[in-house]
Amino acid sequence: MKLVLLLLLGQAAPAVEPGTWSTSALLIEQHCSACHRDDGAAPFTLLTYDDVKRRRSFIASVLKQKLMPPWLPASSGLDLHGNRTMPEEDRTQLISWLEAGAPVGTGDAPPPIKPMIPMPFPEESIAVEMTEPFIIPAETVETEHRYHEDTWSFVMPVENKAPLRIRGFGWETTAPEAVHTITLLFDGQGRGRERDKYDPRPGYEMTGDLNRDVSGTNGGVGIGMDRMILPKGFHWSLPANADLVADVRYRPIGREVQLNDTIHLFPTEEEDSREIIAVLTAVNRLKVPVGETDHVAEDRFTLPAAMDVVAILPKARNECRSMQLSAILPDGDTRILLDIPQWDGHFRRPFVLEDVLHLPAGTTLHSRFVIDNSTQNPRNPFDPPEDLRIGKRTGAAAFTLLGAGTDQAGSDALVELSQWTMDRRGSRTRKP
Numbered sequence: 141m142k143l144v145l146l147l148l149l150g151q152a153a154p155a156v157e158p159g160t161w162s163t164s165a166l167l168i169e170q171h172c173s174a175c176h177r178d179d180g181a182a183p184f185t186l187l188t189y190d191d192v193k194r195r196r197s198f199i200a201s202v203l204k205q206k207l208m209p210p211w212l213p214a215s216s217g218l219d220l221h222g223n224r225t226m227p228e229e230d231r232t233q234l235i236s237w238l239e240a241g242a243p244v245g246t247g248d249a250p251p252p253i254k255p256m257i258p259m260p261f262p263e264e265s266i267a268v269e270m271t272e273p274f275i276i277p278a279e280t281v282e283t284e285h286r287y288h289e290d291t292w293s294f295v296m297p298v299e300n301k302a303p304l305r306i307r308g309f310g311w312e313t314t315a316p317e318a319v320h321t322i323t324l325l326f327d328g329q330g331r332g333r334e335r336d337k338y339d340p341r342p343g344y345e346m347t348g349d350l351n352r353d354v355s356g357t358n359g360g361v362g363i364g365m366d367r368m369i370l371p372k373g374f375h376w377s378l379p380a381n382a383d384l385v386a387d388v389r390y391r392p393i394g395r396e397v398q399l400n401d402t403i404h405l406f407p408t409e410e411e412d413s414r415e416i417i418a419v420l421t422a423v424n425r426l427k428v429p430v431g432e433t434d435h436v437a438e439d440r441f442t443l444p445a446a447m448d449v450v451a452i453l454p455k456a457r458n459e460c461r462s463m464q465l466s467a468i469l470p471d472g473d474t475r476i477l478l479d480i481p482q483w484d485g486h487f488r489r490p491f492v493l494e495d496v497l498h499l500p501a502g503t504t505l506h507s508r509f510v511i512d513n514s515t516q517n518p519r520n521p522f523d524p525p526e527d528l529r530i531g532k533r534t535g536a537a538a539f540t541l542l543g544a545g546t547d548q549a550g551s552d553a554l555v556e557l558s559q560w561t562m563d564r565r566g567s568r569t570r571k572p
């Protein structure tokens with residue numbers, strides 16, 4: 141009897157009134173349409189009532205699983221710029237409306253959603269183009285570089301006569317649905333050109349890392365993020381006659397698409413500014429046999445000088461399930477910096493911190509990656525899974541911290557120790 145009553149009560153009052161299309165359209169405009177629009181990164185638009193109604197149960201289930209809007213970090217880490225976390229009340233409201241059958245409501249039919257169109261790039265920006273178009277194949281092509289699949293690097297000459305300071309950049313792509321992450325390195329030594337020469341195709345089939353320099357040191361973008369801008373007081377240094385080496389990660393979409401992209405560099409004249417450098421905490425070698433579900437790989441790196449951190453770029457293959465970066469401060473306190481409970485390389489991007497983070501000398505960065513190389517991992521790239529064996533000098537799984545020392549000597553010490561550490565482990569990787 142009691143149980144029946146409870147059940148009845150439970151049914152009587154829905155948790156939230158479903159509302160109408162007017163209320164729901166606002167939520168979709170705010171949380172979805174930046175990507176689900178024409179020329180957006182998502183595979184379909186969510187702009188009209190029909191767009192939404194047709195997919196109402198699918199959308200409700202994706203919302204319940206918190207797969208959309210895509211935002212990898214949990215709130216346990218630092219505050220991040222452009223946070224896309226959808227407030228719980230908005231999520232519940234939208235689900236309630238979808239589950240009630242997406243009622244239009246009374247009154248005049250509201251107009252379709254006006255998607256948020258990205259702002260134009262600054263007028264003074266310098267456009268750098270790909271030298272020839274590349275065709276993204278309809279399907280992933282298997283090659284000898286198996287773990288580099290769907291990653292291609294392009295060398296884009298800037299032809300700048302003098303060195304420049306760059307405060308940010310924007311990415312304009314001809315393949316928004318296929319391309320998901322781009323990371324950059326500025327190259328003044330022709331290292332990218334050397335590699336390009338060996339590969340007769342446009343660009344080359346490898347990551348954009350150049351020797352000890354990690355792609356992303358000069359920034360990156362991702363799905364729903366078309367530009368990266370540094371906080372005031374920081375810049376990237378572009379040497380004279382530099383090339384941009386762009387590491388482009390894409391996912392084939394079942395038909396060939398042409399990639400012929402442009403990077404817009406935003407120069408700055410600001411004098412009182414520090415050059416961005418990169419520090420890594422990374423696992424260089426991963427050996428995870430098939431079936432292992434909870435393989436933990438960790439690294440610790442102690443800063444030899446203080447560092448002001450402005451952004452963090454995570455990296456791992458999709459066998460990685462979760463990752464966390466924390467800082468153990470010299471006084472013993474531990475702080476979570478970036479916490480990604482459900483990794484998905486498709487939504488990889490740099491995370492710019494809302495506030496610059498000062499880490500004193502002697503802080504230990506601790507990175508932890510949990511790898512699931514079994515069939516239970518829905519994102520495992522191999523079906524059936526294969527033994528995972530990768531070694532990379534620049535990290536098989538890594539967090540790259542972008543920022544600067546408090547002065548040039550501090551920055552130099554940070555780079556030197558970070559690269560030395562990676563080199564040492566890297567050489568062990570090459571000769572296991």
Ligand code: HEC
Nearest residue numbers: 171172174175181182183198199202208209210363364486
């Ligand atoms: C930052 C960009 C972005 C935002 C914001 C976004 N989406 Fe998506 N959405 C995508 C991309 C990209 C895909 C394709 C994902 C894939 O294929 O893995 C996608 C796929 C989907 C899918 C299909 C999922 C599947 O498994 O194929 C649904 C449904 C969806 N989005 C709904 C929404 C809703 C509802 C919102 C707002 C609450 C939203 N999205 C916000 C980028 C976005």
